Amino acid sequence: MIFKDLSDFLGTHFIYTYDNGWEYEWYAKNDHTVDYRIHGGMVAGRWVKDQQADIVKLTDGVFKVTWTEPTGTDVALDFMPNENKMHGTIFFPKWVQDKPEITVCFQNEHLDLMKESREKYETYPKYLVPEFAQITYIGKAGLDNKDVIAEAPYAGMTNDIREGKYFDANYHRLKK
Template sequence: MDKHFDTLADFLGTHFIYTYDNGWEYEWYAKNDHTVDYRIHGGMVAGRWVTDQAAHITMLTPGIYKIAWTEPTGTDVALDFVPNEHKLNGTIFFPKWVQEHPEITVCYQNEHLDEMIAAREKYATYPKLVVPEFATITYIGDAGQNNEAVINEAPYAGMPDDIRAGKFFTADYQRPK
């Protein structure tokens, strides 16, 4: 899909796949004006997925958006989307414990919040591993806001390719039965 972005309303409800210059691949959904969902397909926490993450979502200027949040792990994320140019700049601030024990976070976070909080309290959080990267947006889908079908299962090998090829969602952006 090649959608033009001008307003915050254009951005909300959009589903993206992007690949950072370091090779890490992420899938991300602007669920509404205060919530994001995402799956991680590549990188040190590949296999992790999260729904209903509270986030600050703003439009900096027409077609450019800033999103920031803090996860229960203590990881901070700041993303700058420039979707009209299929570009993104992201900075992830991983606590030391996530860098040393990434496997703890590779799960559906929503079902393991107590474990995330316990690990955050048990292990060192500083110094943080700061990962600033540019990314290329490789997929833009118009899923609509609050669509629970967008990020509702664990990532699998080849999932981003299936989504890009139109094999993952129906025409109305649902999962086939």
């Protein structure tokens, strides 16, 4: 599949591994919303649905996605799917670096805890993580597919997805 315009990018599901070894799964749900699961790194086990984001095409085949999480973490991702590359910059507040376990949950069910922690603990200095990543999976899930990010991450999940053991031909979960 070749990516050129935003319409090619939206509805796409990615798995990528940063050069530091952290593995993420990310879905461009629609033109203003993303879902994701974190499989490796300091907040492995965290997953989020319906995160509001700014999603734009920078040039043919290159897309930028930015958002601020309820934790106070800022994220900027540059996708170059035609080259299976991505660059992400994550700006973790000091409290997330110091107490990452608070964020390792299904965030949507713990928004009050995220906001409370953001107010209670130190924000600065931010922990900056700028990393290139290799995209290891690209799937066309379609827009607003509730099955893409619908359960907590588990060991081996990304391999199940890459090996075709997680979604059927219509991009719905095989096991519910």
